[in-house]
Amino acid sequence: MTRRILDDALIQLIDTARSFYQQGWMVGTAGNLSIRLPDDSFWITASGKSKGELLPSDFVRVYPDGILEKASADLQPSAETAIHQIIYTLFPEAQACYHIHSVESNLVSRFTLEDNLLLPPLEMLKGLGVYQKNPCCFLPIFANHLQVARIAADIQQRFTANSVQIPALLIRDHGVTAWASSPTAARNYIEILEYIFRYMVTERMISSTGTGNK
Numbered sequence: 001m002t003r004r005i006l007d008d009a010l011i012q013l014i015d016t017a018r019s020f021y022q023q024g025w026m027v028g029t030a031g032n033l034s035i036r037l038p039d040d041s042f043w044i045t046a047s048g049k050s051k052g053e054l055l056p057s058d059f060v061r062v063y064p065d066g067i068l069e070k071a072s073a074d075l076q077p078s079a080e081t082a083i084h085q086i087i088y089t090l091f092p093e094a095q096a097c098y099h100i101h102s103v104e105s106n107l108v109s110r111f112t113l114e115d116n117l118l119l120p121p122l123e124m125l126k127g128l129g130v131y132q133k134n135p136c137c138f139l140p141i142f143a144n145h146l147q148v149a150r151i152a153a154d155i156q157q158r159f160t161a162n163s164v165q166i167p168a169l170l171i172r173d174h175g176v177t178a179w180a181s182s183p184t185a186a187r188n189y190i191e192i193l194e195y196i197f198r199y200m201v202t203e204r205m206i207s208s209t210g211t212g213n214k
């Protein structure tokens with residue numbers, strides 16, 4: 001694999017993390033981003049790094065057999081690497097997987113006790129690949145567990161049994177994860193989901209203050 005492919009992936013990850021950080025979706029060390037490479041390995045953010053000022057040395061390359069490539073011995077891959085791994089295994093077309101912690105994704109994850117969140121039928125859903133009139137679109141919600149392997153196992157179980165409507169999932173009181181066939185598309189998916197979450201939170205605030213149209 002050429003150095004160019006490796007470097008391009010890191011530049012996209014650094015740029016995307018900075019943009020998400022600036023929007024308040026990756027504050028402090030929150031969230032993790034990965035891009036798959038042609039040999040099925042992937043670059044992922046190292047654990048505990050501030051996402052607003054990542055350097056190329058702040059990434060770990062994870063190979064399918066679990067072997068790691070890293071700039072220094074003390075670097076650990078994201079604590080949530082198992083989730084990225086299962087997404088890449090379940091969805092061979094996925095080339096990037098982005099996970100962020102926004103306030104809105106946490107709020108909407110509490111809008112239902114069910115394990116699916118109904119999204120409003122907004123035009124924006126087309127940006128997630130939903131081309132239906134008045135779509136009934138559900139976003140899967142998973143329970144948060146201290147053991148990330150448990151979250152990954154739940155994702156594997158549910159997505160093996162049921163097809164996904166949109167390439168994204170929520171972890172309750174934790175954050176949102178989206179994946180796509182290119183890094184640019186994954187970034188767009190996160191931005192679109194955040195727009196939808198913001199709409200849902202705003203709509204609920206308007207309804208609760210009674211200032212919305214009846």
Ligand SMILES: CSCCC(=O)C(=O)COP(=O)(O)O
Binds near residue numbers: 048
């Ligand atoms: C303050 S973030 C808590 C851990 C987490 O959920 C996350 O997304 C970041 O973990 P990482 O190991 O990827 O830095």
Ligand SMILES: [Zn+2]
Binds near residue numbers: 032099
């Ligand atoms: Zn997280």
